[in-house]
Amino acid sequence: MKIGMIIFSQTGNTLSAAKTLKIRLNNEGQDVEIQRIEQADENNRDPKKIEIKNMPQLNIYDALIFASPVQAFSLAGVFKAYLQKIDMIEGITSFCFVTKGMNTKGFGGKKAIKTMSDIISVKGGEVKSTAIICWGKKDIRNLQTAMMVEDFSKQINLLN
Numbered sequence: 001m002k003i004g005m006i007i008f009s010q011t012g013n014t015l016s017a018a019k020t021l022k023i024r025l026n027n028e029g030q031d032v033e034i035q036r037i038e039q040a041d042e043n044n045r046d047p048k049k050i051e052i053k054n055m056p057q058l059n060i061y062d063a064l065i066f067a068s069p070v071q072a073f074s075l076a077g078v079f080k081a082y083l084q085k086i087d088m089i090e091g092i093t094s095f096c097f098v099t100k101g102m103n104t105k106g107f108g109g110k111k112a113i114k115t116m117s118d119i120i121s122v123k124g125g126e127v128k129s130t131a132i133i134c135w136g137k138k139d140i141r142n143l144q145t146a147m148m149v150e151d152f153s154k155q156i157n158l159l160n
């Protein structure tokens with residue numbers, strides 16, 4: 001299967017988790033492409049006016065994995081703006097994960113996942129599984145990354 005991993009990563013954490021998942025999926029024979037979303041106008045701080053540098057074609061993939069950091073207790077503005085601009089992804093099985101700093105409830109993980117899942121559903125994608133990875137403590141980060149990798153790869157292999 002051809003899998004698109006569409007990610008935003010400001011400081012590299014989300015990218016690192018995405019690479020761990022890619023290694024696992026590659027080992028299982030999947031063809032995975034990581035597409036990194038970037039903001040075109042880096043200096044703009046108005047979330048309503050965020051422009052995206054690159055809009056990768058999504059309908060070439062059999063499954064999509066969307067990933068972003070939590071910022072300001074919610075989904076990163078850049079990724080929210082990106083998702084709102086994507087074309088319809090009717091019927092494409094989708095997965096989402098977020099990384100966040102705090103290993104405490106109420107710091108935006110669930111809200112970010114809900115925002116992400118809601119927009120993907122509006123665009124016609126079918127969200128199969130989601131995950132939240134707290135990056136602050138290494139042992140928790142590694143455990144939650146391993147659980148995400150296990151779950152997503154299992155679900156993706158069932159699609160074959």
Ligand SMILES: Cc1cc2nc3c(=O)[nH]c(=O)nc-3n(C[C@H](O)[C@H](O)[C@H](O)COP(=O)(O)O)c2cc1C
Pocket residue numbers: 008009010011012013014015068069070071072073074099100101102103107108109135
């Ligand atoms: C501007 C900014 C805002 C952030 N806001 C939150 C937040 O509200 N809640 C949280 O748990 N972590 C927050 N963080 C921490 C990031 O979510 C966390 O470090 C994440 O893993 C970064 O992912 P990245 O390296 O892919 O950009 C914030 C980080 C930045 C830079």
